[in-house]
Amino acid sequence: MNRFTIQLDEIKAAYATEPNPSLEVRLERISRIEKMIEANEEKICKALAADFGVRHPIESRLAEFQMVYQACKYTRKHLKEWMKPVQMETPSFMGSSQAWIESQSLGVIGIMSPWNYPVQLALIPAIAAFAAGNRVWLKPSERSSRTSGFLASLIQEYFHPSEFCVSTGGVDVAEQFAALPFAHLFFTGSEAVGKKVMRAAAENLTPVTLELGGKTPAMIDDSAKLKEAAAAIIYGKLLNSGQTCIAPDYVLINQANRDEFIQELQTAAQAQFSNPEELTGPIDDEQLQYWQHLLADAIDRGAKAVALLNNPSAGARRFEPVALVDVPPEARVLHEEIFGPILPILTANNTAEAIDYINNKANPLALYWFGKDKKNMQRVLEETRSGGVTINDTLLHATVESLPFGGVGASGMGSYHGKSGFDTFSHQKPILEVRGLLGTNLLKGTKPARPPYGKSAERLLKRLR
Template sequence: MGSDYKAVVESVRRAFNSGKTREKSWRIEQLEALNRLLIENEILLCDALYRDLHKSRMESMGSELDFVKNDIIGALRDLDEWMLPKPARKTVPTLLDSLMVVPEPYGVVLVIGAWNYPINLTLAPLVGAISAGNTAILKPSEISPHTARAIEQLIPKYLDSECIKVIYGGIPETTSLLKQRFDYVFYTGSTAVGKIVRQSTNQFLTPCTLELGGKSPVYVDSTVDIKTTAKRLLWGKIVNVGQTCIAPDYLLCSKDVEKQLIAEFKPLLAKWFPKGLKASPDYGRIVTKNHFERLNKLVKSSSGKLALGGEQDAAELFMGISVLTDVSPKDTIMQEEIFGPILPIVNVNSAQEAVDFINEREKPLSLYLYSNDKKVQELFISRTSSGGLTINECLLQLSIESLPFGGVGNSGMGAYHGTASFETFSHNKSVLIRDLGWLSETLGSVRYPPYTSRNETVMKMLLKNRKLPSFGVLGYVGSFALGALATTWGMVSSFKDMWGA
């Protein structure tokens, strides 16, 4: 098995070394083809998502297909700008030279997708990899088998099969793949597996991005509109039945705010799901029996009280929303990421207490604050650390391509979306093109032996880290004059040494 994957990686590397993926025309062709794949196979892909996760069409389109299509539109719009070399600031000794930072593709990229958003979390990174000019091997999650098979079958029909390949399989296949030499690895999934992926990349010192999870906290204070807050918070928890890496994991609030929120949750559920959660086509299912049982154990082992919900049907992997109050921070449910429709509530009496509670734990992927108090907002911005902070909203930060998405610490490393995707899959190569003329050589002549104290003085003047004037020709001339003055002094000093003065 391992030798087969070695051959696959080598074939993709040969395709990269041919140079065709570096061409802008190839990148555009592949991005447009990926967009066609999503448009022309909308029904097939939505059906696969329904079979794997019972996702409604609206969730499938909004959080999966349309999400990737929007990424593609942004990449096609901005690709020219992204690919341009970026000029670097000059110093006095390099005024006659060219300094730039050139983005170049890493080479062969491995993208390991996740099961909860199997299209988004597999193909959105691919958009970045293609935009940056890489070849890629995709490993979709076998836990969402229907979607993984669809990706496996469709990609070769639309994209360059020499440069982009899909491998279907489970843990053995992923383990074997990670033994191969890649130039970049992009993984989305659990923190535990993320650590294994990171360790595997150490063999070849391969850079990687890890998009992990963690317990994303929510703090709600008394300054907010409770009705609006309840809607946004509850919606964030029921999307994909809580199987979202940035879903609100637990709630911090006072006892009074807790009562007001729960009072709003009940009529909201009745309004959104008039025939009940189980009968609704808009409410998903837990992905597997193992995940269902894990969530059940979290609820049963908790010291909290069930304040709302609790309906379930193991045969259908249906689990309704469960709101738990009086939860102890020592409960198992507060030690691991929930990844399901369970909302434990821990009571705190102030924003500072909430900040302290959050800072005592691992850094989350997302942190949610609902407050209209500017001082409280500033407290969370300045005194907490998380992959992202969202104030008075939930989940929607993920859809804004100008905001890099990624974790910090235990919740991940690296970021993507929009410009950040291109940057993630690009190496920024520093380029210096030195002038060979006599003037440039004169400016740099003080570096050559024999070294004298005067050489050292002139060198310090030339290399001193100063911001050069930026007011057009006059600034250029003035900066050059400064260098010329230092060089002239160095030359005169050298002549004095030669003449014994």
């Protein structure tokens, strides 16, 4: 037995003493998360800025803290209702029998969180796990080491390790963590690492939720207002410098509208992100080099780069955001998740052509459609598969707590946020209480079906039709 196995056994033992915590206990744990963030917003912002080099505190408050507060608020409002047993219909031949479903906690939930939003993507799954009555063990990313370390120290201050445990460390820790026999393992990250996590979890038949990513398209219909679409896409693309799993990865637009759209992109980028202090930096040199390699590969193959920003202080940025046009099909930027401020602009002559392009790739985590033509919009919604959709804007479907958030196919499995998160970390236990007709032993349960078979069994078969 290694130290991780011993630690898990200790948390499991604590869970066993309280496998069905009350509504009050669950809400109190969730409120501690809220208080922990409220009391340390400024310090967490500094840790985030230290990790990314540049990250404006308002961006951190919007994209990290507000998401956590929203999850706490929504859960607090609805948890009592979620916990109630749900009465189910029973067939008439079962007499007065009663059926219902109870949501039961699972045990110890393992959470592996990423570096791009290291606060909210660690804590929102934890809120859902606590709401469902579980204990939590978190493994945050080592690439956001300052934030992960500070978050770990805060959690240790606000929680007993048998309630909410944290283990920091590199790949070796992550591999051991994924191999532990959790009641459920929740992973947010890349498709490549997601496959490794799933393989490790399979050894223990541990159920997994995988929140991955992929090539999220932004489709611009001929009926769209280009200025509005450009402004929304620039925000979605350059928030956190594109290091967002649902950032627009590429644009599909009619060739006739392409050049005007690019001009609108440049105008929107200059209006929103010209201040170098408001464009988040790459998380580390590895990410910066990845962007540089993607860009160089595309240009070497014949793509043209169009600068999105133009101002004297540009030298303060480690990487200049660009759009790419005339990108050849074999360029890496069209096959790998970009996760940075590079935006390929591709052309599609009509809705059918755009849909075909999307459907010839793996299912994306998100899809964005811009326009007014309801017929085309409905066609896109019906004929494409994606984790979620925002129409005439970007990112926002992920901020609505009542909507499930998750992928489909290569972009992930399972979902969370709101009731969906509560359900993910619960066992929906079906229960049947057998009663006879009008409370008597008449026609009770299996009684009419028991051998020796005769007329009563024949009558039962007729009733069952």
